[in-house]
Amino acid sequence: MFNKVIISEDFDSINLAVIEVLKECKIHEVEYTKYCDDALLKIKRALLDETPYDLLLTDLSFIEDHRVDTLTLKSGEDLIAAVRAIQPDIKIIVYSIEDKSYRIKSLFENHDIDGYVMKGRNSVPELKNALTLVYNSDQKYLSPTITHVLQDKTVNEIDNYDLELLKYLSIGVAQDQMESQFKMLNISPNSKSSIEKRINKLKTYFKANNTIHLIAISKDLGLI
Known part of the structure; x- marks a missing residue:
């Protein structure tokens, strides 16, 4: 299983729930941040220290606050793009309530994410399944309720x-x-x-x- 994981999520309650899931999966080295910029700095630091993270688990949307004008990365998608540029082999799982087909498809096709878990009633078991699948294979994980997304050809001709x-x-x-x-x-x-x-x-x-x-x-x- 993954050894070192970083979470980017701005709600403490969700962070605590995710950390509990990671502990149940025997992942003990876990760090979390509420800002995408801070997550990127930690990932850069870990690379410099030659102790890189194995997995980035991130939300897509973050509520704006007093730091908004000082932030470079405004969304989870910005963070994913920045992280892929410096650590291409890191595994990335998105944990979000976003259900828009085009955006989810874009994350898989343009940013090569490894999994997408929908926040909701079944998110805990789904997150466990995603962690296991992504770690043990090269397969991509997608929550069952949105498996149609990758087959959706509605927006393929939009440039x-x-x-x-x-x-x-x-x-x-x-x-x-x-x-x-x-x-x-x-x-x-x-x-x-x-x-x-x-x-x-x-x-x-x-x-x-x-x-x-x-x-x-x-x-x-x-x-x-």
Whole structure:
């Protein structure tokens, strides 16, 4: 079983529950932090000391507080990307309430996480199963309630350009203002006709009745 684990979670009650699970799994060297920046510093320190962590267990969302303006890493996803860059072989399990298909899929495909456990009624036994599976094999763990996520092909044809369009629509940039916005940001294609065609394509793809409906669907999928 894993020897040295670090937890990144900002709720004490959840930290205590997770630590108890790790103890039951005979993992005794456990550290936890409430901030992603602190977790990254500990992981860097452990690498310098040649006593690296075997596993990072992290939430995705963290409540903002007085330290928010001083933090570099705002989310668990930021932390995962930073850790993968300095310790590519560390095992990573996400422990979160987030159930958006696109975001979960992205974590597996873009950040190569090893497991995703949904917080909920069955999270304790699921976390135990995840720890055992990830440690003993190269298989990925995904909570049974969201196993459909990796097979979901709904968002496979969405690219970064589409995500930029959806993002700016969601923050209130009108369709007729998008051309100047994209030109200012050097995003191409940025002609009015190209933008209109792509937005219409997205509406058709997601079966959205209008732009507001398109934004709502995109939020439900975790695209924005």
